[in-house]
Amino acid sequence: MTATDAVPVLIAGAGPSALVAALTLLQNGISIRIIEKEDEHRLGQRGAGLFPRSLELFHFLDVPEVDQTAKPMPFMRTYKPGTVEPLKTFPMSPYQDPTPAFPYFNPCMLGQQTLEGILRAHLEKLSCFVETGTELRSFEQFPDHVVAHVVKKRDGEEIQETIKAKWLIGADGAKGVVRKQLGLTFLGETKDMRLITGDIRLKGLDHEHWHVFGESQTNFIIIRPTEEIDPDGYQFTMSESTVDYPVVKSSADEVYKHIASLVPTNLTFEELIWVSEFRANIRMVNRFGEGRVFVSGDAAHVHSPTGGQGLNSSVQDALNLAWKLALVHKGLAPASLLDSYTTERLPVIAEMLDITTALLKKTMARDSNKEEVFERNQRLYMLGVNYRSSPIVLDEVIPPSDVKPIDAYGLIQDGSLQAGDRAPDAPGLVDVNSGRNVRFFDIFRPHLHTILVFTSDAAKAAHIISELRRYEQNVLRSVIVLPAGLSTQADSAADVVLEDKEGYAYKHYLVGDETRVVVVRPDGVAGAIVHGAEGMDNYLRIHA
Numbered sequence: 001m002t003a004t005d006a007v008p009v010l011i012a013g014a015g016p017s018a019l020v021a022a023l024t025l026l027q028n029g030i031s032i033r034i035i036e037k038e039d040e041h042r043l044g045q046r047g048a049g050l051f052p053r054s055l056e057l058f059h060f061l062d063v064p065e066v067d068q069t070a071k072p073m074p075f076m077r078t079y080k081p082g083t084v085e086p087l088k089t090f091p092m093s094p095y096q097d098p099t100p101a102f103p104y105f106n107p108c109m110l111g112q113q114t115l116e117g118i119l120r121a122h123l124e125k126l127s128c129f130v131e132t133g134t135e136l137r138s139f140e141q142f143p144d145h146v147v148a149h150v151v152k153k154r155d156g157e158e159i160q161e162t163i164k165a166k167w168l169i170g171a172d173g174a175k176g177v178v179r180k181q182l183g184l185t186f187l188g189e190t191k192d193m194r195l196i197t198g199d200i201r202l203k204g205l206d207h208e209h210w211h212v213f214g215e216s217q218t219n220f221i222i223i224r225p226t227e228e229i230d231p232d233g234y235q236f237t238m239s240e241s242t243v244d245y246p247v248v249k250s251s252a253d254e255v256y257k258h259i260a261s262l263v264p265t266n267l268t269f270e271e272l273i274w275v276s277e278f279r280a281n282i283r284m285v286n287r288f289g290e291g292r293v294f295v296s297g298d299a300a301h302v303h304s305p306t307g308g309q310g311l312n313s314s315v316q317d318a319l320n321l322a323w324k325l326a327l328v329h330k331g332l333a334p335a336s337l338l339d340s341y342t343t344e345r346l347p348v349i350a351e352m353l354d355i356t357t358a359l360l361k362k363t364m365a366r367d368s369n370k371e372e373v374f375e376r377n378q379r380l381y382m383l384g385v386n387y388r389s390s391p392i393v394l395d396e397v398i399p400p401s402d403v404k405p406i407d408a409y410g411l412i413q414d415g416s417l418q419a420g421d422r423a424p425d426a427p428g429l430v431d432v433n434s435g436r437n438v439r440f441f442d443i444f445r446p447h448l449h450t451i452l453v454f455t456s457d458a459a460k461a462a463h464i465i466s467e468l469r470r471y472e473q474n475v476l477r478s479v480i481v482l483p484a485g486l487s488t489q490a491d492s493a494a495d496v497v498l499e500d501k502e503g504y505a506y507k508h509y510l511v512g513d514e515t516r517v518v519v520v521r522p523d524g525v526a527g528a529i530v531h532g533a534e535g536m537d538n539y540l541r542i543h544a
Contacts, residue, residue, distance in 0.1 A: 006145050006164040006165050006166050007031060007032065007033050007163065007164070007165045007166070008025075008030050008031050008032065008165070008166045008167065008329055009025055009030060009031075009032040009033075009165060009166065009167045009168075009169060009325065009329070010032070010033050010034075010035070010146070010148055010163055010165035010167070010168050010169070011032055011033070011034040011035070011168075011169045011171060012035055012136040012148075012168070012169070012170050012171065012172040012176065012177070012178055013034075013035075013036060013170070013171035013172040013173060013176065013297070013299070014034055014035075014036035014041070014116070014120075014130045014132075014171075015042075015112075015116065015171060015173070015297060015298070015314070016112065016115060016116060016119070016297070016311050016314055016315050016318075017171040017296045017297030017298070017299075017314035017315060017317055017318045018034060018169070018171035018296070018297070018318070019034075019116060019119035019120065019123065020057075020061070020119065020314075020315045020318035020319055020322070021169055021171065021296060021318035021319075021321060021322045022034045022123055022128065023061055023063075023119060023122055023123060023126075024061065024318065024319055024322035024323060024326070024446045024447075024522075025322050025325065025326055026123065026126045026128055027061070027062075027126075027445070027446055027447045028322070028323065028326035028446070028447040028522075029326075029330075029447070030325075030326050030329055030330075032128060033131065033163065033165070034123070034128065034130050034131065035130075035131045035134040035135070035136060035150060036130050036131065036132050036133075036134065037133070037134065037135035037136070037172075038132060038133070039132055039133045039153060040132065041113075041116065041117070041120070041130070041132065042112075042113065042116070043113055043199070043273060043274040044111070044112065044113055044197075044198070044199055044273075044274045044276065045111035045112060045113065045199055045224075045226060045228070045229070045235040046111070046112035046113070046197075046311075047112050047305070047308065047310055047311035048109045048110060048111045048112060048224075048226070048235065049073075049107055049108075049109060049308030049311075049312075050066070050070055050107065050108050050109070050110050050115075050311075050312065051107050051308065051309075051312045051380060051381050051382050052102070052104040052105055052106070052107065052381045052382065052383055053104075053312065053316065053381060053382035053383050053385060053422070054311075054312045054315055054316070054382070055067060055070075055104040055108070056103075056104055056422075056441065056524060057315060057316065057319055057523070057524065058315075059104075059441055060319075060441070060444050060445060060446055060522075060523075060524055061122075061319075061446055062445070063118060063119065063122055065118045065121075066110060066115065066118060067104075069110060069114060069118070070108035070109060070110040071108060071109050071110070071226075071227075072095075072106065072108055072109070073091065073092050073093060073106075073107055073108065073109055073210070074109075074208060074209055074210045074224065074225060075089050075090060075091050075092075075208075075209055075210065076088075076089070076090055076091070076092055076209070076210045076212060076374050077089045077209040077210065077211055077212065078212045079211075079212070079213055079264075082264050083264055084263075084264060084265045089209065090374075092107075092210070092374050092376050093106065093107050093376045093377075099414065100425065100426060100427050100428070100502075100504040100508070101414055101424035101425055101426070101504070101508045102383060102412070102414070102424070102425070103425050103427075103439075103441065105381075107308075107376065107380075107381065109224070109226065110228075111226060111228045111229075111235070112311065113228070114228050115311075131152075133152060133153040133154065134150055134151070134152045134153075134161075135150060135151050135152075135153075136148055136149075136150050136170075136172060136176075136177050136178070137149050137150060137151055137177065138177065138181060139168060139177075139178070139181060139293070141290075141291045141292055141293060144166070145164055145165065145166055145292070146164070146165050146166070146167065146168045146292050146293060147162060147163070147164055147165075148162070148163045148164075148165060148168060149161075149162055150162075150163060166292065166329060167292050167293070167294070167325060167329065168292060168293045168294070169293075169294050169295075169296055169321070169325075170182075170293065170294065170295045170296070170299045171295070171296045171297045171298075171299055171314075171318070172299055173297075173298045173299055174186075174281065174283075174298045174299065174302045176295075176298075176299045178293060178295055178299055179285060179295050179299050179300070182289075182290050182293055182295070183290075184285040184286060184287060184290075184295065185285065185286045186283045186284070186285060187283060187284070187286070188281065188282045188283030188284060188302075188353075189281075189282050189283075190279065190280070190281050190282075191279075191280035191281070191282065191304070191360065193279070193280045193304075193360070194239075194240035194245070194277060194278070194279050194280075195237055195238065195239065195240060195277070195278040195279075195280075195305075196237070196238050196239075196240050196243075196245055196248055196255075196258075196275065196276070196277055196278075197235070197236065197237045197238075197275070197276055197277075197278055198235070198236055198255070198272065198273070198274050198275035198276060199226075199229050199233065199234070199235055199236075199272075199273040199274045200229075200233070200234050200235075200236055200255070200259075200269070200270075200271065200272050200273060201229065201230050201232045201233055201234070201269075201270040201271040201273065202232060202234060202259075202267050202268060202269050202270055203232055203267065203268040203270065204263075204265055204266055204267035204268055205223060205225075205234070205263070205265075205267070206225075207225040207227075207231075207232075208225070209225070210222065210223070210224045210225070211223040211224075211263075212374070213262050213263050213264070214239070214262050219239055219262065220238065220239050220262070221236060221237070221238035221239075221259060221262040221263065222236065222237045222238070223235070223236045223263070224236075229273060230271075232270060233273075236259065237305075238258065238259070238262060240277065243258050245277040248275065249275060249277075252269075252271075252272035255272050255275055256269040256272070278305065280303075280304045280305075280360065281302045281303070282302070282303045282304060282353055282356075282357055283301065283302050283303075284300065284301040284302075284346075284349050284350065284353060285300045285301065287342045287346070288300055288317070288321075288341050288342040288345055288346065289321075289338070289341060289342065294321055294325075294338075294341065296314065296317040296318050296321060297313075297314030297317055297318070298310070298314065300317065300345075300349070301313065301349045301352070301353065303352070303353050303356045303357065304356045304357060304359065304360035305356075306356050306359035306360045306363055307352075307355055307356040307359045307376070307380055308376070308380070309352045309355065309356055309380065309382075310356075312382060313348070313349060313352055313382075316345075316348075316382070316385070316523075317345055317349075319446060319522075319523045320341055320344060320345055320523055321338075321341045322446070323446055323447070323521065323522035323523055324337050324338055324340065324341060325338065326447070327475065327543065330472075330475075332472050332475060333542060333543055334542060336542075337392065337542060337543065340390060340391065340392045343390055343391060343392075344387045344390050347389070347408040348385055348408040348409070350408070351407055351408045351409050352409070355379070355380070355409065378412050379409055379411070381412065382409070383412045383422060384409055384410030384411045384412050384413070384422075385408065385409055385410060385422070386406065386408065386410045386418075386420050386421045386422065386525075387420040387525060388403070388406055388418055388419065388420035388421065389420070390420055392527070392542065392543070393419040393420040393525075393526075393527050393528065394419055394527070394528040394529075394530060394535065394538060394539045395418055395419035395420075395528070395529050395530075396529065396530040396531050396535045397510075397516070397529050397530070397531070398418050398419075398529075403418070414508070415508075415510070417508070417509060417510050417526060417529070418526075418529065419526055419527065419528055419529045420525065420526065420527075421525070421526050422524060422525060422526075423440070423444070423518070423520045423524050423525060423526045424440070424508040424509065425439055425440050425441045425508075426439060426440045426500070426504040426505035426508055426509070427439040427502065427504060428500070428501050428502025428503070428504050429481075429498040429499065429500060429501065429502075429504075429505060430498065430499045430501050431496065431497070431498060432482070432497040432498065432499055433492075433497060438498065440452075440505065440520075441524075443477065443479060443496065444520055444522075444524050445477075445522065446522045446523065447475065447522060448475060448476060448477045448522060449475060449476050449477070449519055449520070449521060449522065449527070449540070449543060450476075450477045450479060450519070450520040451464075451468060451476060451477065451478045451479060451517065451519055451520075451536065452479050452481055452505075452509070452517065452518040452519075452520060453465070453478065453479065453480045453481065453494070453515070453516075453517050454481045454505070454506065454509060454511040454515065454516045454517070454518070455480065455481075455482070455515040455516075456482060456483050456486050456513070457515055460515045460532065461480050461494070461515075462493065463532075463533055464515075464517060464532060464533045464536065465478050465480070465493045465494050466493070467533040467536065467537060468536075468540075471540055476540075477495050477496065478493075478494040478495045478496070479494065479495065479496045479497075479498060480494045480496070480497045480498065481498050481500055481505050481506075482497065482498065482499050482500065483499075483500055483503075483506060484499060484500055484501050484502075484503055485499075486499065514531070515531065515532055516529065516530070516531065517529075517530050517531070517532060517533075517535065517536045518530075519536065519539055519540070519543075521543075527539060527543065
């Protein structure tokens with residue numbers, strides 16, 4: 001096999017991060033292989049909380065089943081000690097009406113097993129299938145490719161295979177091979193907290209509430225209803241302080257016995273579907289890749305489940321990496337663009353670990369108020385996560401002297417937009433050529449830089465669009481956005497011409513009477529906010 005025979009990208013692992021990376025690359029026209037060492041796809045609800053920013057990314061990836069299948073978070077319910085008499089009933093995250101800029105404004109629940117199945121189905125539509133029973137054992141890097149040594153389990157035998165790839169993504173979990181062989185550090189701590197979690201079918205509790213029994217720091221159980229498993233299905237999480245996991249794992253009856261000791265009512269146990277132990281490790285890598293090899297998701301960071309940020313961070317890792325990798329592989333951007341994967345994601349993950357660790361400490365404190373323990377504020381929605389300090393974003397509108405320091409997680413701010421921020425949605429747009437109603441989020445896609453040209457000046461619009469012709473057209477989409485009432489000034493050279501009938505686009509992108517260009521990256525981030533063609537060229541030279 002020669003280097004030209006190499007598969008473009010090999011992905012080790014088949015969890016959410018791996019699947020999102022695979023789907024993003026395929027939508028960018030990049031062939032991949034995705035391998036998973038387990039013989040069967042994993043069972044379990046696991047990380048079931050999806051936050052608004054992740055829902056936006058799944059919309060960009062054109063995976064509508066996520067939003068269609070996910071359910072609202074049920075209200076939490078605590079009980080008086082030793083009884084099933086309700087003590088408090090409260091929402092983990094109070095409902096808020098979506099807004100034009102933030103169409104997804106409420107967390108929801110979708111079991112990881114279901115999410116992974118949805119994503120695999122989209123890969124299969126593109127003739128890509130997860131290769132189960134295929135384990136990455138080692139790899140070597142070369143200047144223009146990577147050689148991976150894998151072992152396939154087939155009919156009880158191990159078959160060795162060598163895979164040559166241009167790039168390797170390690171989404172193979174906290175114990176995976178890729179991070180270890182790259183020599184990345186995984187500094188942090190192991191907390192003295194062990195949990196037992198699993199999926200179960202039982203009768204005796206209502207299916208409307210997220211039930212919390214016992215003391216939060218020592219002897220507790222949390223039981224969440226989920227019809228993804230069964231009409232009588234629940235996900236449970238309980239403390240391991242009064243029972244050993246090996247004992248519980250030994251039989252379903254032991255699990256039932258322990259749950260019954262924590263829930264003071266008669267329960268009828270029907271089936272234990274899955275059970276596992278979780279130990280709180282709080283660790284992250286010092287960088288997200290080296291050369292042609294990268295890590296993503298649990299392979300790059302692990303932490304407490306409090307806050308539900310793990311899966312959500314992992315899919316954002318994957319999309320951040322995959323669109324950059326696609327451009328570099330196609331020869332449309334320099335390899336140095338890939339350095340920004342570490343530059344952008346490292347501060348986000350570091351802050352995420354601080355947030356989830358603080359929540360863990362609050363959860364385990366003996367004097368914790370249970371309602372406060374389970375509250376999830378809007379910071380966790382990830383709508384304020386930003387890359388303002390990234391070296392690959394460009395802002396000509398905000399003078400450097402006016403730029404104020406902001407945390408990587410930022411804040412949800414309607415009416416504030418800088419390069420590196422999440423690009424807002426805008427409904428109420430009308431396609432001048434077709435007459436269709438559209439919204440920005442239906443235009444943003446993970447294989448395109450979307451060039452939004454806000455202008456009422458036809459000559460300026462024509463000049464900007466003509467400048468775009470020097471770039472590869474299949475990775476760009478040009479969109480002229482006209483103020484309301486100016487639909488006749490359409491430039492047919494643009495891919496799309498929109499009239500901002502409702503005014504949301506000009507409002508949320510902070511545009512007045514001037515011409516402005518906003519380049520929205522494939523991950524839905526405002527990569528550049530500039531005055532015209534020159535600033536646009538300065539940005540696109542290294543991106544497209």
